[in-house]
Structures are given as C-alpha cells and as structure tokens.
Amino acid sequence: MKLATWNVNSLSVRLPHLLTWLAANPVDALVLQETKLTDDKFPHAELAAAGWQAAWFGQKTYNGVALLVPAAQGSPTDVVRNIPGFEDEQARVIAGTLGGADGTRVIGAYFPNGQAPGTDKFAYKIRWLQALESWVRTEIQAHPQLVLMGDFNIAPDDRDVYDPVAWAGQIHCTDEERAHFRSLLGLGLHDAFRLFEQAPKSWSWWDYRNLAFRKNQGLRIDHILVSDSLKTRVTACHIDKEPRRADRPSDHAPVVVTLAD
DNA sequence: ATGACTCCCAGTGGGAGA
Numbered sequence: 001m002k003l004a005t006w007n008v009n010s011l012s013v014r015l016p017h018l019l020t021w022l023a024a025n026p027v028d029a030l031v032l033q034e035t036k037l038t039d040d041k042f043p044h045a046e047l048a049a050a051g052w053q054a055a056w057f058g059q060k061t062y063n064g065v066a067l068l069v070p071a072a073q074g075s076p077t078d079v080v081r082n083i084p085g086f087e088d089e090q091a092r093v094i095a096g097t098l099g100g101a102d103g104t105r106v107i108g109a110y111f112p113n114g115q116a117p118g119t120d121k122f123a124y125k126i127r128w129l130q131a132l133e134s135w136v137r138t139e140i141q142a143h144p145q146l147v148l149m150g151d152f153n154i155a156p157d158d159r160d161v162y163d164p165v166a167w168a169g170q171i172h173c174t175d176e177e178r179a180h181f182r183s184l185l186g187l188g189l190h191d192a193f194r195l196f197e198q199a200p201k202s203w204s205w206w207d208y209r210n211l212a213f214r215k216n217q218g219l220r221i222d223h224i225l226v227s228d229s230l231k232t233r234v235t236a237c238h239i240d241k242e243p244r245r246a247d248r249p250s251d252h253a254p255v256v257v258t259l260a261d
Numbered sequence: 262a263t264g265a266c267t268c269c270c271a272g273t274g275g276g277a278g279a
Binding site for chain 1: 264265266267268269270277278279
C-alpha cells in the first residue's frame with residue numbers, strides 16, 4: 001500500500017501536474033493541501049475521468065484539502081472535515097478510513113503557517129495544534145492503524161533546514177512548534193521519513209524565489225506520521241522531487257510512504 | 262535589501278505563503 005501527501009498550491013493551476021503524477025504514481029490514497037477552491041469548483045469530474053474518486057473540503061483563495069483514492073477502491077468511510085469541536089473558518093483537515101471500519105485511518109492536514117512568533121496567526125497555529133493533538137489522541141484509540149500526513153509547516157529538526165543558523169527561532173523552526181511536533185510523536189506516531197537512512201539536505205519545500213530549488217535551499221515541512229501498528233509495515237518513505245522540476249510547479253514536493261500488505 | 266516568486270482577488274496593486 002502506498003500513501004502520499006502533496007501541497008499543490010492551487011489545484012486549478014496544478015490539475016495537469018496532479019493527473020500526470022497520479023498516472024505515474026498509482027497510490028492507494030493521496031491527500032492534497034492548498035487546493036484554494038470552493039467546493040463547487042472542485043474538479044471531481046476530471047479526476048473521475050482519470051480513475052480517481054475524491055472527498056474534498058475547500059474555501060475561496062486560501063487553504064482547502066482533499067482525499068483522493070482510486071475509483072476501483074471502496075470509498076473512504078467516516079469522512080470528517082476539520083477538527084471536531086474546534087471552531088475554524090479555515091478548511092484545513094480531511095479524514096477518511098480506507099478498507100472498512102477497521103481499516104486505515106487517513107488524516108490529511110494543512111497546518112497553519114503561523115507567519116511569525118508573537119503574531120495572531122502564530123497564536124492561531126498553536127491553538128490549532130493543541131486541538132489537533134487532543135483529537136488525534138482519540139482517533140488513534142478508535143483507529144490503531146492511523147496515518148497523519150500533510151503540510152505541517154514545521155521543520156522538526158535542524159537537519160530539516162538548509163540554513164539552520166539563519167532560520168533559528170524563525171517560523172517553522174521555533175522551539176514551540178517543534179515541541180508540538182514532538183507532542184504528536186508522543187501520541188504514538190512516527191516520522192516515516194526518518195525510519196530510513198535518507199540523503200542529507202532532503203527537503204519537501206523550496207522557495208519560488210532566489211533560485212532556491214536549483215541551489216537546493218529548502219525545508220522539510222511535509223510529513224507522514226504513522227501509528228505504532230502501522231510502523232512495523234512501513235518499507236519505504238521518500239520525497240518525490242520530480243514534480244518540482246516541472247514548468248509552473250508547486251513549491252512543495254509530494255511525500256510517499258510504502259507499507260507492506 | 263523589509264527583495265527576489267507565485268497565487269489569488271482584484272482591477273492597472275496588495276496580501277499571503279514559507
């Protein structure tokens with residue numbers, strides 16, 4: 001089984017890239033972030049024509065998430081949009097269960113950016129992280145086979161940052177954000193990427209500016225966390241840089257995890 | 262260099278992203 005996450009930075013702009021990627025990477029589930037589409041504009045017909053069914057949850061201009069699975073597969077069940085009990089005007093979370101009630105729980109999330117420590121947006125990021133943690137705690141109890149993946153907007157460690165000195169204490173790299181990432185791990189989740197030896201300077205995002213991709217100056221902020229019971233089945237996890245080389249690419253690359261059946 | 266690019270909604274500029 002393969003599961004993946006990708007921040008597409010506008011699904012209307014990136015739909016051709018997405019269809020190309022899906023054709024070459026027939027995953028069992030893909031979560032998208034930053035679709036930037038209201039629900040009435042979600043391209044479900046184009047995806048269906050390519051063999052993919054979807055659940056989606058979006059808004060105008062910002063945010064927006066989706067969960068894609070092959071049309072031949074059973075539809076995800078118990079689909080949840082945003083964090084239950086957490087009032088939020090922003091569309092950031094979509095969850096569904098694959099393979100029936102005792103199957104794999106997939107949570108796709110677009111974590112808040114947070115702008116800068118001390119701002120209202122940072123305070124919102126922290127509140128959102130606290131709400132996510134308490135919800136995921138109960139979700140793992142209900143669904144031991146759980147994966148939490150998406151654009152976390154947190155670089156967990158200095159090795160996930162191209163210039164840790166320049167980024168010290170900056171957004172994505174603050175102690176407070178990193179402590180929340182560790183809190184998620186404390187729920188019994190594991191960073192699938194770090195279960196394996198990886199090349200140094202592995203990033204999932206590169207700024208559009210400054211020739212950052214060409215110079216490989218980026219951050220690893222897109223993650224796949226797997227629960228204890230899934231961890232034993234994980235056989236690989238990689239970042240697919242190929243779509244970042246395309247014309248008009250997203251600034252993020254997909255992350256893919258492979259699990260033994 | 263408080264930049265650099267890209268997206269969006271707007272509307273001939275500005276906010277947000279990371």
